[in-house]
Amino acid sequence: MEIIPIPTETYKLGFIGAGKMAESIAKGVVQAGVLPPSRIRTAHSNPNRCSAFESFGVKILPHNQAVVEDSDVVIFSVKPQVVKDVVLQLRPVLTKKKLLVSVAAGIKLKDLQEWAGHSRFIRVMPNTPAAIGEAASVMSLGGAATEEDGELIAKLFGSVGKIWRADDKLFDAITGLSGSGPAYVYLAIEALADGGVAAGLPRDLALGLASQTACNVRD
Numbered sequence: 001m002e003i004i005p006i007p008t009e010t011y012k013l014g015f016i017g018a019g020k021m022a023e024s025i026a027k028g029v030v031q032a033g034v035l036p037p038s039r040i041r042t043a044h045s046n047p048n049r050c051s052a053f054e055s056f057g058v059k060i061l062p063h064n065q066a067v068v069e070d071s072d073v074v075i076f077s078v079k080p081q082v083v084k085d086v087v088l089q090l091r092p093v094l095t096k097k098k099l100l101v102s103v104a105a106g107i108k109l110k111d112l113q114e115w116a117g118h119s120r121f122i123r124v125m126p127n128t129p130a131a132i133g134e135a136a137s138v139m140s141l142g143g144a145a146t147e148e149d150g151e152l153i154a155k156l157f158g159s160v161g162k163i164w165r166a167d168d169k170l171f172d173a174i175t176g177l178s179g180s181g182p183a184y185v186y187l188a189i190e191a192l193a194d195g196g197v198a199a200g201l202p203r204d205l206a207l208g209l210a211s212q213t214a215c216n217v218r219d
Contacts, residue, residue, distance in 0.1 A: 003120060004097050005148055006072050011039070013156070014071030016064050016086060017078035018044035021103060023052055024130040025075070028160030030056055031133075035156075043067050068093045073152070075101045076112075083107050087115040096120050099149050105175050109142050109168045119143035122153050125174050126160065128182050135161030140168040189214050 013035055015022040022042065029035050037057030043064050044050050050060045061067050068074050068090055078086050083104045087094070094100060100121045102112050113119040121142035126135045137157045141150050150165070157163045166174065189210045196206030 003144060003146060005146070006099055006152055008148075008152060011072035011152075012070060013040045014067040014074045015040070015042040016067060016074060016076045016090070018042045018046075018049040018053055019077060021126065021128075021130060022075065022077035023049075024135075025077070025103075025126070025157070025160055026053065026058055027056060028130065028133055029156055032159035034159050041067050041070055064090060065093055068098065071098070073099045073101065073156075075103060077103050080104045080106050084111070084115055087112065091115065091117055094118070096144065099145070099152070101153060106172075108171070109140060113142050120145050120149070122149060123168060123171065124153065124157055124163075125171055126157060130160040133160050135163075137161060137163040138166050138171070138174045139163060140166060140171065185214060 013026075013029070015026060026037075026040050026042075029040065030037050038059065041059040041061050042053055043061045043066065054060055061070060064086070074094070076083060076086065083102065094116045096118050098120070100112070100116055101124055102121065103124050103126055105125065107123075109121060109123045112121045112123065119142040122139055122145050123142070124137055124139045126137040129135050130137075135157070137160075139150065139153055139157065154163050154165075189207070192210035192213070193203070193206040196209060197203055201209075
């Protein structure tokens, strides 16, 4: 089957999973002007999660199948342990017309492609600073994903930080570095603050100074 280009000026973006990462990406996309919220959709059984997306204009649909059917680009943002079941459940509507994306940690492209029944899939590993527009993300293209597909996803995830491209075999190391890295930075900030307290600074001042110092260390 011929790969049909995604209509870059009019495409619709769907999220399977409406957790914090999906919310961060959706907000970044809207705030950066990449897409209006009217072209983003999701579904969730938790009214609070639906409200979080509705608060900035995202369309809420009744179930995941409706999200896929009404989207050109579909981002799977669910917990790694349920990705397989979710993809298999939706497989009948995951046609090659859809560009599929996964942000689930630890799930390899070859498995995603097998479960979906085709290889127009892109794997992306973002990290938690996406919530403040400072993510470090890496993407890897599946066998049928085109360069145009890659450019589209780079633009989407570029709205919440910086994005690089790498081979899928490197993603375990990438997950360890950028995926888990923020937790180690938080520990370093706490240690710096402890040093400040030991030197006589109030805890809130020490923590504020340590946080601002760490967050502004640049190349």
